[in-house]
Amino acid sequence: MGRFLDLTLSGLTSGAVYAAVALALVLIWRSTRIVNFAQGGMLMVTTSLAGTVLGHGGSYWLALAVAVAGGLVLGAVVERVLVRPVEKRSPLDAVVVTFGLLVLLQGLAGMLFGGTPRSYPPAFSIAGFRVAGHQLLFSPNDVWVILVVLGIMAALALVFRHTSLGLKMRAAAFAPEVARLLGVRVGRMLTVGWALAAVVGAVAGVLIAPSTFVSPTAFDATLVFGFTAAVIGGLDSPPGAVIGGLFLGLVLGYVSGYFGSDIVTLGALVVLIVVLMVRPNGLFGHGVRRRV
Structure with missing residues (x-):
């Protein structure tokens, strides 16, 4: 029972991170109907910037602020410079651009930050809580991770449902022609969507x-699992991204704990196939025709 509890708590922590990556993918899909396969490279660059701040004596919170600011700028620049020229062309063009951007970012990161994997300190202690004489595989830092992801989810829900900015972004994504007639600057809203996703x-x-360890290719697996979580939850659904991420984290935690870490990727594939066989648009997706 203790092992099951440890795997559950560990899975929730991993799932929260997958949920955050899935949220970023869903935000971009909802705004431009593009799956951003460069998301792993973008978050790798911002994390490397944060690691540089830490390496020069900055605090964890300053490094986090630098990462957020870097993501804001990077997302806006990518949309304006690389995505906008191809967003009205064949969907395949956008896919090629994001893959090319991923390779470019990984190459630049290798030149700027080096290819040697580097450690990154946690915000809080990673020593597990002790409950009834048993030390759980769940620490204050794990609590921080889960709370941050839930906070991001709540903040995005508030923005999209209860602010004029959110209404304009939704209108620009789902009915751009009508939005333009109503005075919405659709291009600016798409840029904001990419910037938020990068943050x-x-x-x-x-x-x-x-x-x-932080390195140019360290987050490739995270992107794969985040994309899997987004598809499981439904690419149109931010709540689905969170639930899909937590669900995937739990499943992979059990697979790793009971069957070995070597088949974790296979476990993710099986989960994805089963969900899509039952719900082709994801658990919370809508049966509407989309660009692929």
Whole structure:
């Protein structure tokens, strides 16, 4: 029973990070109907910037602020410079651009920050809580990770449902022609969507960095699992991204704990196939035709 509890708590922590990456992917999909395969590279760059701040004596919170600011700028620049020229072309063009951007960011990171994996300190203690004489595999830092992801989810829900900015972003994504007639600057809203998504990704990178080593390709697996979580939850649904991430984290935690870490990727594939066989649009997705 103790092992099951440890795996559950550990899975929730990993799932929270997958949920944050899934949220970033969903935000971009909702605004431009593009799956951003460069998201892993973007959050790697912002996390590397944060690591540089720490390496020069900055605090964890300053590094987090730098990562967020870097994500905001990077997301806006990518949308304006790389995505906007191809967003009205064939969907395949946008996919190629994001893959190319991923390779470019990984190459630049290798030149600027080096290819040697670097450790990243956690915000709080990673020593597990002790309950009834048993030390759980769940620490204050894990609580921080889960609370941050839930906070991001709540903040995004507030923005999209209860602010004029959120209404304009939704209108620009789902009915751009009508939005333009109503005076909405659709291009600006799309830029804001990419910037917000990059900020969420930057936070996710800082959250997961203490459990891995930061390097140009360190977050590739995180992107794969985040994308899987987004598809499971439904690419149109931010709540689905969170639930899909937590669900995937739990499943992979059990698979790793009971069957070995070597088949974790296979476990994610099986979960994805089963969910799509039952719900082709994801658990919370809508059966509407989308660009792929």
